[in-house]
Amino acid sequence: MTFRTRIFAGFLTLSTIGAALPAMAQEQAYDRAGRWTISVVYDGNRFGYCAADIDNGKVQFRIGTDGKSWQIGVPYYGNVSGPMDVYYGFGGAAEMGTFHAEGDGWASMMINGDQVNAFRTLPEFSVNLDRGEQTFKLAGAAQALDKAMECARNRGQKASPPPAPQQNATNGKNCPPFGTIRSQNSNAPVKVMFVNESNIPLNIMWIDFNGEWKKYHTLMPHSNVVQPTYGTHPWIAVDSRGACHGGVMYGNPASRTEGDNMFQIWD
Numbered sequence: 471m472t473f474r475t476r477i478f479a480g481f482l483t484l485s486t487i488g489a490a491l492p493a494m495a496q497e498q499a500y501d502r503a504g505r506w507t508i509s510v511v512y513d514g515n516r517f518g519y520c521a522a523d524i525d526n527g528k529v530q531f532r533i534g535t536d537g538k539s540w541q542i543g544v545p546y547y548g549n550v551s552g553p554m555d556v557y558y559g560f561g562g563a564a565e566m567g568t569f570h571a572e573g574d575g576w577a578s579m580m581i582n583g584d585q586v587n588a589f590r591t592l593p594e595f596s597v598n599l600d601r602g603e604q605t606f607k608l609a610g611a612a613q614a615l616d617k618a619m620e621c622a623r624n625r626g627q628k629a630s631p632p633p634a635p636q637q638n639a640t641n642g643k644n645c646p647p648f649g650t651i652r653s654q655n656s657n658a659p660v661k662v663m664f665v666n667e668s669n670i671p672l673n674i675m676w677i678d679f680n681g682e683w684k685k686y687h688t689l690m691p692h693s694n695v696v697q698p699t700y701g702t703h704p705w706i707a708v709d710s711r712g713a714c715h716g717g718v719m720y721g722n723p724a725s726r727t728e729g730d731n732m733f734q735i736w737d
Contacts, residue, residue: 500621500628504610507680508617510626520621522614524606525679528700530655531606533581533589533615537622540586544569546577547657548600558597560588569599575655590615601657642712649681651718656700660721663732664707665694672707672715672735683708707735 500520501508511518511534521534532543546569554577556569569577577599581589589595590612596605621628641647653676666672666689674687674695683706687695699705701723707715716735725731 498626500626501617503614503617506610506614506617508614508621510621512626517625520618520626522611522618523679524611524614526604526606527676527678529601529604530679531595531604533586533611533618535615535618535622537619540581541578542581543576543578544597544599544604545575545601545655545657546571546599547575554599556597556599558595560592560595564596569597586615642708642714644717645706645708645712645714646677646718651677651704652681653677653679653700653704654702655679656702658701658723659698660701660723660731661696661698662705662719662721663694663696664689664705664719665732665734666691666707667734667736668715670709672709675706675708677704677706677718705733 497509497511499507500510503522505524507523508520509523510520519534519536521532523530523532525531529545534541534543548571551571551573554569554571555566556577556579557564558567558579559565567579569579571577589608592608594605594607596603598604664674664687669691671691672689673685674689674697675683675685676699678684686697689695689707697705699721701721703720705719706717707719709715715737716733719733721731
């Protein structure tokens with residue numbers, strides 16, 4: 471996803487960057503740690519910060535650092551601009567914190583060293599904003615934060631590119647190239663129906679925020695399934711040989727026409 475760096479204005483002013491980065495900032499992949507994606511953000515030719523990203527299937531969550539301080543960010547679609555009192559916590563513990571909404575679809579909060587350590591050691595983190603309580607599993611966070619700090623120390627430079635994920639080794643027939651299509655954050659839910667009209671089983675897969683395929687259903691021939699999703703979340707149907715059927719499918723939350731969100735997969 472394209473991450474709007476304005477939400478990190480608070481800690482960027484503590485670094486040598488100065489004011490918040492403009493929308494032209496560029497984000498590049500740096501590394502991976504389990505389900506976490508490590509990225510580096512540049513402002514033109516200047517280093518901005520590094521971040522560790524994960525999602526819970528609905529919402530992206532980011533922990534960013536410039537090498538000196540840390541901040542967390544989550545999507546925000548509410549009407550409040552500026553500081554907000556927000557409940558957040560680890561596991562069953564909850565407390566109030568001040569998040570800042572910058573009007574760009576994100577809300578962010580500075581975190582201290584104890585909180586960074588909590589992200590490293592505790593199993594899950596929750597935050598309650600306009601989309602209700604969202605919980606993120608923190609497995610692998612310690613390694614991801616180490617890599618984010620390494621990235622910041624190196625100003626985003628890496629000696630050699632990370633190895634490609636195994637699924638990127640080949641690209642199945644009629645499938646979109648790996649990594650070219652990704653989910654984007656959305657506050658527009660929709661229910662879609664996938665109908666397998668072919669004569670072979672098909673795996674119904676969501677393409678996540680990092681461009682990876684995640685299996686949700688195995689749909690037998692001449693059967694169907696209803697799947698809650700969002701308007702900017704792509705889906706594909708893949709057979710046992712890795713070939714795709716029916717193209718890339720998106721639900722349309724604005725449609726009121728019967729059948730518009732029913733995907734019949736014939737080939």
